[in-house]
Amino acid sequence: MSNLPVLISREEVLRLLHNNSDLIPMLESAMGMFSKRNSTEIIQPLRITVPLQRYNGFLGLMPAYVVHEDILATKMVSFYQRDQDSLLPAHQATVLLFDPERGDVKAVMDGTAITEKRTAAISAISTKLLMPPKAEVLCILGSGGQAVSHYEIFTQMFFFKEIRVWSRRRERAEQFARAVHGPVTVFSSVKEAVEGSDVIITVTMAKEPVLQGEWVKPGAHVAAVGACRPDWRELDDALMREAVVYVDSREGASNESGDIILSGASIFAELGEVINGTKPAQCEKTTVFKSLGMGIQDAVSAKIVFDQWKSQQ
Ligand SMILES: NC(=O)C1=CN([C@@H]2O[C@H](COP(=O)(O)OP(=O)(O)OC[C@H]3O[C@@H](n4cnc5c(N)ncnc54)[C@H](O)[C@@H]3O)[C@@H](O)[C@H]2O)C=CC1
Numbered sequence: 367m368s369n370l371p372v373l374i375s376r377e378e379v380l381r382l383l384h385n386n387s388d389l390i391p392m393l394e395s396a397m398g399m400f401s402k403r404n405s406t407e408i409i410q411p412l413r414i415t416v417p418l419q420r421y422n423g424f425l426g427l428m429p430a431y432v433v434h435e436d437i438l439a440t441k442m443v444s445f446y447q448r449d450q451d452s453l454l455p456a457h458q459a460t461v462l463l464f465d466p467e468r469g470d471v472k473a474v475m476d477g478t479a480i481t482e483k484r485t486a487a488i489s490a491i492s493t494k495l496l497m498p499p500k501a502e503v504l505c506i507l508g509s510g511g512q513a514v515s516h517y518e519i520f521t522q523m524f525f526f527k528e529i530r531v532w533s534r535r536r537e538r539a540e541q542f543a544r545a546v547h548g549p550v551t552v553f554s555s556v557k558e559a560v561e562g563s564d565v566i567i568t569v570t571m572a573k574e575p576v577l578q579g580e581w582v583k584p585g586a587h588v589a590a591v592g593a594c595r596p597d598w599r600e601l602d603d604a605l606m607r608e609a610v611v612y613v614d615s616r617e618g619a620s621n622e623s624g625d626i627i628l629s630g631a632s633i634f635a636e637l638g639e640v641i642n643g644t645k646p647a648q649c650e651k652t653t654v655f656k657s658l659g660m661g662i663q664d665a666v667s668a669k670i671v672f673d674q675w676k677s678q679q
Pocket residue numbers: 445456457481485508509510511512513533534535538569570571572573574576590591592593594657658659660
């Protein structure tokens with residue numbers, strides 16, 4: 367009979383991934399491996415998304431097998447476009463980590479925390495590779511869970527002289543500023559927040575563009591994390607067409623990103639190709655990294671959490 371899986375809570379996942387020195391190198395290694403398209407090394411089908419039209423939401427299923435590390439996992443994530451006043455969460459996820467040989471589930475862990483941490487870590491990798499030299503001003507558009515996790519890892523990994531935040535409701539941006547452990551300036555308009563910024567992170571639930579290319583400083587890097595449906599946008603056509611566009615996965619971006627599909631922008635490279643050195647990082651140009659999220663990112667993060675958790679029992 368198989369053993370019962372262990373349950374790892376949100377608090378434990380956050381604690382085990384906080385400041386974890388394995389997260390960035392393991393994500394980079396998996397992304398690089400993915401971009402080699404060697405199907406004996408990485409198996410990751412396109413995300414299955416089940417629309418929940420009645421509730422304005424989706425259920426995403428994200429299985430992945432990282433063969434060289436022998437990590438088999440799947441994430442189930444629900445996400446909803448809620449009314450501004452709704453008290454229900456926008457995202458909830460669970461990750462199942464399997465024993466690939468036996469086929470049983472070793473751990474069931476909070477996937478919402480994994481999603482927050484790994485998505486921010488991937489944006490930080492894109493920024494490390496693609497930001498202009500001497501980047502001084504960071505701008506965050508949005509003030510939810512991803513905004514917080516991005517603030518945390520970006521302040522750990524980089525030094526910005528100024529960090530700005532904008533949110534649809536100013537009081538939410540002020541709430542964010544009180545919640546994070548460090549300086550941040552609240553802006554009331556996207557244009558003012560963005561102008562002069564060297565790195566811009568978009569972490570909104572917008573369906574229409576919030577960021578316009580004409581506001582973006584030439585040479586800036588944009589880590590675009592929201593708008594994960596083929597008809598949703600965060601960035602306008604001008605930005606998508608003028609910038610050099612990088613993605614996490616060509617298949618994911620071509621199927622799921624409204625910013626790419628609707629603007630007709632061409633994809634220059636995957637992040638993994640830059641990591642592998644097979645495509646250049648065009649830091650002198652305006653760059654957009656369009657992130658959709660990948661099962662391998664969850665699998666690698668779940669393995670780190672499980673190994674750390676086990677070592678502390
Ligand atoms: N690329 C990836 O791997 C992942 C992407 N995401 C996406 O990142 C985005 C942020 O996620 P969370 O912070 O977890 O969500 P959240 O619900 O905690 O925060 C969303 C933020 O967007 C703002 N917002 C909502 N509608 C807006 C609109 N029409 N215009 C401007 N701002 C609006 C909200 O005020 C809030 O500040 C979402 O689009 C989510 O689907 C989430 C997880 C992984």
